[in-house]
Ligand code: FAD
Ligand code: MLT
């Protein structure tokens with residue numbers, strides 16, 4: 001997390017302003033009256049990051065209704081050298097979806113492009129437009145007796161275009177992979193306004209470079225994703241959830257291994273939650289409560305899934321797994337969800353982790369990944385490093401431990417004023433990221449780089465990799481019009 005940048009807005013030269021004004025006029029005509037707004041109140045939610053840490057300015061918010069309109073808008077922008085910020089649900093964690101402060105950009109919102117174009121149940125695919133809300137995509141798949149497994153706490157507001165552009169992760173990566181692995185084809189408007197139709201629903205296609213990979217996780221810096229062919233899976237017929245207290249972090253990982261091997265690898269979710277997270281959620285989110293009768297330091301929310309129409313004993317297997325883990329001292333206490341309502345109650349504790357931290361006050365967030373085997377060592381070493389900088393800091397850690405991704409968040413000392421803590425932001429970020437790097441990890445597991453980690457990227461990414469990234473950017477977006485100031 002970072003305080004908003006405080007650079008003064010840059011003045012545009014007069015010629016640029018005139019060219020831009022003409023381009024804005026043409027854009028308004030291209031998308032029609034429903035397709036744009038300059039009303040300050042309507043623009044406001046598009047200018048601010050959801051936690052309020054980044055706020056930018058823009059000339060206009062444009063909402064094209066279809067791919068052709070997106071292409072026309074981009075062509076006009078390319079001619080006028082008008083920079084663009086693509087935006088979907090604006091739930092980005094790294095200031096990626098809001099414009100810079102200089103007010104030069106247009107915001108290109110995909111929100112009106114929200115059609116499910118088709119679903120091919122037999123091919124286990126669906127073709128959706130970028131502005132489809134993730135939850136709608138999940139629900140539509142279920143209606144066709146299929147499953148789209150991408151799942152995250154923001155799924156009621158984030159959109160598939162944003163999910164693919166951030167290569168989102170979430171709670172089911174262990175079993176299904178992240179967003180990148182759930183895509184078979186893409187439709188993209190390139191920075192010069194050409195449309196690339198790569199909407200193939202093929203699991204095999206070795207006809208040269210896999211171009212879609214360039215745009216997945218590019219955070220809008222290489223083009224605008226307008227539609228995608230998504231991979232579907234058999235629908236889960238039963239989900240068995242348990243909330244368990246584990247002895248320590250190592251025990252959590254032993255439990256993961258045990259559950260994977262003993263369940264025939266049907267672990268759908270394996271979320272680690274440390275006690276301070278539960279305390280904050282119960283404190284700030286009405287209707288939440290401790291699932292266990294006493295408190296423990298670490299918990300795991302574990303789910304096994306069965307896709308079989310017949311009862312194939314997965315529920316009993318979970319009970320056996322937990323019984324053995326308790327005998328071995330890995331699990332100290334556990335409760336199995338007896339109903340969907342109880343399962344949802346477990347999830348409310350996990351999914352409100354971010355929201356309750358936001359309400360609590362200042363925190364410095366870290367979205368790191370490391371090999372699963374390195375989690376215990378990272379956890380301890382990073383905490384030692386943080387305490388050397390801020391002895392009264394509070395560790396509010398949780399995350400998708402099953403795939404090695406931890407949200408290793410540091411909250412300000414109790415009773416702090418926020419600002420004093422933020423003075424230590426760079427030092428704390430570097431300390432945690434250095435430890436993750438030393439453990440063979442990444443400084444951004446699933447949230448992306450955006451504005452937040454742009455400058456830090458060069459500290460950890462090999463120079464050769466950065467060089468290749470810049471070469472690709474130059475080749476596809478030579479004028480740097482796509483989401484300037486983000487990633488690179
Ligand atoms: P936006 O925020 O609008 O955009 C994200 C980035 O993609 C920006 O750089 C934007 O310019 C670019 N972009 C958007 N649409 C397009 C497009 N069509 N073409 C090209 N570029 C585009 N993330 C996770 O990975 N895992 C989690 O578990 C998770 N949990 C979250 C929980 C909460 C409570 C919240 C608020 C966020 C969470 N996030 C998580 C972060 C966020 O939801 C994801 O990054 C999500 O994928 C962003 O989708 P969006 O539609 O909001 O995209
Ligand atoms: C989540 O998994 O809930 C988000 O990605 C976490 C965050 O707020 O850092």
Ligand code: ZN
Nearest residue numbers: 170400407446
């Ligand atoms: Zn996450």
